[in-house]
Structure formats: C-alpha cells, structure tokens
Amino acid sequence: MGLPEALQELDEFEATFLRLARFFETPGKESFDLGFLYRHLDNDWLEFALELITDFFREETYLIQKPTYSLIKDGSDYYSLTQFAEELSKRGLRYDRQKLNLYFERGKVPQPDLVVGGVKYWSKKTVRIYGDQEESRLKKTTI
Incomplete structure (x- = not known):
C-alpha cells in the first residue's frame, strides 16, 4: 500500500x-x-x-553540529546541578548538590551541555551516561 x-x-x-x-x-x-x-x-x-x-x-542529522538553542523549563530534557544530583541519588548513588559541585570543580563531572545566564544544565542523556559510569565504577571498587 x-x-x-x-x-x-x-x-x-x-x-x-x-x-x-x-x-x-x-x-x-x-x-x-x-x-x-x-x-x-x-x-x-x-x-x-x-x-x-x-x-x-x-x-x-549533521545539520546542527553544536546546538546552542534550548528552552529550559520544568520537565525539560535538561537538569540543573541540583536536579543532576537528585537524579543520581534516585539511582542509589549518594550525591547531593555540594558533592556534585565539588566533583565538577575537580573535573570529574562532564561539562554542562548548556549554560544559560551562568547557570549550568546537563542533558538527560549526559546525566544517564554519567550515572551509568558511576555505577560501573562503584561496582569495580566493591569487588
């Protein structure tokens, strides 16, 4: 048809x-x-x-290689530092805003996908990948 x-x-x-x-x-x-x-x-x-x-x-597509446009709103695909820490905590990883910020300053957390007015935001995909890596890392250290 x-x-x-x-x-x-x-x-x-x-x-x-x-x-x-x-x-x-x-x-x-x-x-x-x-x-x-x-x-x-x-x-x-x-x-x-x-x-x-x-x-x-x-x-x-490869038409937008480095996207810069985004609307950040509640329920969006981006997390603030606090929301990033909350997502990690939901996965059983012991993170709060302060710990995540410290890890970010030490270069252990990925760079934000977006910065708006000086506020850092990470995409859901970035948060998921980082959470997966942390879970894997923690499993290796407990074996």
Missing part, C-alpha cells in the same frame, strides 16, 4: 504523524509541510511533534 492509500485510512491527526515519520525515514526524498502541524495538532501533540523535529535535526 502506497502513501496515498495509507493516508485515506487515517484521520488527519494520524496522517500528520505518518507524513512526519516518512520525512524522518527519507528526508532527502520526502518533504513535510509544517502547515499540517498547525492545522491538525494542538497542545501536547503539537509540542511533541515539534520536539521530535528538533531532536531529529540535533541527533539524526
């Missing part, structure tokens, strides 16, 4: 995401009209689609 036939079986909401997915699969061959987002999505779904597009261009 080709795209036109598949689109006929979907509502406009579903068709919008199918078109977007096809663009992600073959961006050089498929095009995507942002007007579909405006006409068929709203609220959380519109925000989700825009986040998918942003992630696609950051992570899946």
